[in-house]
Amino acid sequence: MTPDLSTPISGTPGNDSANNATRLLTALHRRGGTATRAELTAELDCGRSAISYALADLVERGLVTVDEHPQQAATGAMAGTGGGRGRPSHLVSVAPTSPIVIAVHLRVDTLDVSAFELGGTMLRIEREAVEPSPDVEMTMHRIGRLVRLVAEESRRPCIGVGVSLPSPVRATDGYALAPRHMNWPGIPARDLVAAELADVPALCGLPVHVGNDANLAALAEHVHGAGKEARNMLFVTTEHIGIGGGLISSGRLFTGASGYAMEVGHTTANPGGEPCRCGARGCLETEADPRALLRAAGRLDTPTTGLEYRARVVLSDAAAGDPVAREAADTVSGRVGAGLAVLVNLLDPDRIVLGGLLARLLAVAPEPLSNALHEGSFLERAVAVPVVAAALPAPALVGAAELALTPLLA
Amino acid sequence: MTPDLSTPISGTPGNDSANNATRLLTALHRRGGTATRAELTAELDCGRSAISYALADLVERGLVTVDEHPQQAATGAMAGTGGGRGRPSHLVSVAPTSPIVIAVHLRVDTLDVSAFELGGTMLRIEREAVEPSPDVEMTMHRIGRLVRLVAEESRRPCIGVGVSLPSPVRATDGYALAPRHMNWPGIPARDLVAAELADVPALCGLPVHVGNDANLAALAEHVHGAGKEARNMLFVTTEHIGIGGGLISSGRLFTGASGYAMEVGHTTANPGGEPCRCGARGCLETEADPRALLRAAGRLDTPTTGLEYRARVVLSDAAAGDPVAREAADTVSGRVGAGLAVLVNLLDPDRIVLGGLLARLLAVAPEPLSNALHEGSFLERAVAVPVVAAALPAPALVGAAELALTPLLA
DNA sequence: CTCATTTTGTGCAGACGTTGTACAAATACA
């Protein structure tokens, strides 16, 4: 039974993308793929009949299944209703026949390709090492090969491909403006990936969505990770070189007009600090990325290899008591806090999520960060923004899947 | 005939705020209060029958009127359809019985209170001079008196009051955190204004909406002014002291989690510049507000009186050829461009609207601004963001009205 | 074990907004 998505999920005539069927599917997705009917009724705030109606539609399309006797399946306690009185609620789950999406995450040294289903469950992952190569074509071929492999082996209908790239990405056409640390020129990423899928009938013509890695990581952390309940979540991360960011406002990713928004790397973190390639001094990017931490620790010998790993070693040394490493961690932590202060004044988030090396830095040296944030932001002094570490192991990959799933959930 | 708003405008069961009646009303509002049925049909992208249905609802509620013979009323050319073939389209207008809102704008030296109807038309305005006084209570009384006066004399049902304050405003309860240059402490502005209306039966219990002046000005410029077609509009303005900003993203005001967002005054405009009260140096607020322009021109004698007027004189002198004034204008213009560059990198707007003194500065010295913006923002180099002057004479006042109208249009 | 209580799913009638079609109305142009 293949899902029928030929007609829109809404039967509502007109321009309604907020009907109960779609809302139900979204609520199920945000809960990780399983929920009781009672929970969904409460969350959608509508009558039980409306849920019946919407569920019947989704079941008929093969998107969800309903288990009417969940107490038998579950092992003992946590079954169905949760132990209260009354008739136990049916368990709604993502159907094993439901469509999947393929997520791609290209980093400097690795290429991840993975299949996701509704609910954000990762079904399968393929990882390959990638050498920093200027050969765009070859990399695209590798992406195409892995996508075809993953799609084929999952034996489920695929409804889209999401691609996470370390580059600003133009929203209109998925053009990657300047892929970082790859020595690549701008590339029409969406079209290139789509071309790789043209041969396979099951994938040909499939929508390909491309996004910036930090933006997508922010999206993922908001939907499934450390920013679940936040209404206005700021995400900041660093991997290898540079600093990336993302903002989730009223449940949606803030992309800006072109898709280039939230390039937080050139926020001032240390006035009069190191000169940045952007022309200014003391940018967050030059004061708080892995290279900056290595520099502060006096370990920036060979600048280009294994930056992130070596920076992690600095942090673990700091945690172990190495005074120089500790000093470096504190310094960089303070810089991060100063940079965040600028962002808080502008964006007024109710939660800040830190990813990559910044998450580890937060664990090792939290005080300088929060002190600098507090001092630098009059707004933080008024509202006390919580700063937490990212919760997902591969947020950008999950975010790429999220991007590919949006047509189904919007 | 009094409008009937007891039942929601949508008859749609469920949670639909995007039905055709509301969309039609919004489209009419954005067009300034008049539009032909044909225009509305095209904009809403639905059949003519649906417009009939929605219109009947709105007419019955007394919100709009339909003129079926517009060619007789209009003087000659620009009547109804616009001169094409075929049957001329009926003219839809905001009804003279439709409800109004009262807008309040408190500045350092003036208090404006005004009535607006749908379409953004200002019906009546009362202006009073205000001396910078620490007496909160007296100012509230004056606001209350003017609101009652305007509401009474307009003899139309009032559905809300919007208040624009020079202060960050908490979204949840309309608390004004720190009213600028008034020496006021934080005040529960919404409740204070609401208390002033408690005596009058026609106004008692009316929803009072409070917002930051720059935020509301941004909203107004987006709906009725220089940012009409922009999808992601950045607004920056300055009046007297400090710099305010606002962002409109996907048609809605970006307020942040608490309502304090877009405090752009502490964006770095000149690294190593003047020390700012926030602790940093070279903030936009200290480098580009009226005081900064006066300082650059060597005219900052008595720092607190008539700052904005005297700054305008510097600009007109610069335009007239005064070399010192010209130099000052160019310097400040460059600082503004540098500050905007930081914001562009973060927010990726497709239009920047400048208000207040910055609009005048843009007219007198556009090049330093655009050069600094271009140099400071790698993003601007990629997409070329247009910078334009605000188009409304009193944007914050219009924005306050806009705020009070949102319940009707949302 | 039985019965009342509680909570949940279903069936059915009704309401409402939207759509498409067919038809009438009102203009410009030949």
Added chain:
DNA sequence: TGTATTTGTACAACGTCTGCACAAAATGAG
């Protein structure tokens, strides 16, 4: 005067949501 063109209206049909009454499935007290 007639044709082409554009616009408003009437009407039937459809799909979604709601509320109500009723049935189903559990717990807990007697």
